[in-house]
Amino acid sequence: MALEIPEVVINRLPIYARALAALAEQGETVVSSQALGQALDVTPAQIRKDLSYFGRFGKQGRGYNVPGLLTRLREILGLDRQWHVCVVGVGRLGQAIVEYGGFGPQGFQIVAAFDADPAMVGRRVGGITVRAATELDGFLHNNRVDIGVVAVPAAVAQQVVDQLVKAGIRAILNYAPMTPHVPRDISIRHIDPVIAMQSMTFYIKLAEGGGK
Template sequence: MEAKSGVPDIIVRRLPQYLRALTQLQAQHVHSTSSQELGEKLGISPAQIRKDLSQFGEFGKQGTGYSVNYLVDKLQEILNVKRVWDIALVGAGNLGHAIARYQGFTNRGFQIRLVFDQDPEKTGERIGDLIIQDSRKIKELIPAHNIHIAMITVPASAAQKVAEELVAAGVRAILNYSPNPLSVPDWVHVEHIDPIIQLQHMTYYLE
């Protein structure tokens, strides 16, 4: 699961960070920036930022830097987030509820459209505008809503099975909140969120 047009994945991974920083500048009504300024914000060298961006086009002007609006637009295009992606969430436990209620997705290109849970006591219950659906309907509802991205917030023991059902239903990208590696076909993208991995990285440096 890497390389599309041949741009190294390590570069692609930095683009969303550039976009986030630029969007924040936009919110502060900053119209113009430079690789220097962006680099300071992100802890990335200016040369690297220019090199990364140059993979996709010439977005700046010598002497003046980059137009914030223009670069935001271009990065949204490159990252495929000029549209809104509908998302399915599987697992309406504590974390699933919190994510379903989170307001921050919408203006960054994503919208949670379906929530599933396997527990019959939960199905039918509402979370904001959403109604919790029975997990057995994954196969039916995900294609019906033309959904290609899902988040998994079920207990570790159920994650692999859920992943398989999602893939069978047409999902091609999974954000996995369970502390389990998922085994999926290699045309399915998986990103993993495990806070403990990040905590343990930090404790290495603490005495």
């Protein structure tokens, strides 16, 4: 019904999909919003409401068909396709990303990696050959790349992001410790363990005695 689906809802769908995949793995064929909510620490009402943005997937009195709902969620999110990812920056962090085996099985194929360091160019990392940063533009124009992963120092991250955006990339996963500026129609997500820790310390401190 609604063409305006809140972003918070979209962000929860992959979590639901992952939980459903785990249930399917265990051979479960049916799950209620209550059971799913219990596993994920969200209220059943929230799950039902979120799903209702996209259609009616459940059966009253029964619950949801696990493989069926999983398939629909994967369609909605586009997880039934293969996505092409490139990694910019093949330092320690970039290498870990390229070598990480968790993307491929989920349909995210790393098709290229770039680095500005000449000593890095030409080396094979995780099965692909590192290209020169100067080849980035050309590569993006000659190959479909859906998502750019930014793993460069903060000082050059904005420049890399601009380059990716100008080349037509629509989604960016940013590992650099800064907040790059992107046009409104580009998706960006930030992976920043330090920032995550820095918000938790507030609560540790609070629990330790509130006082300063």
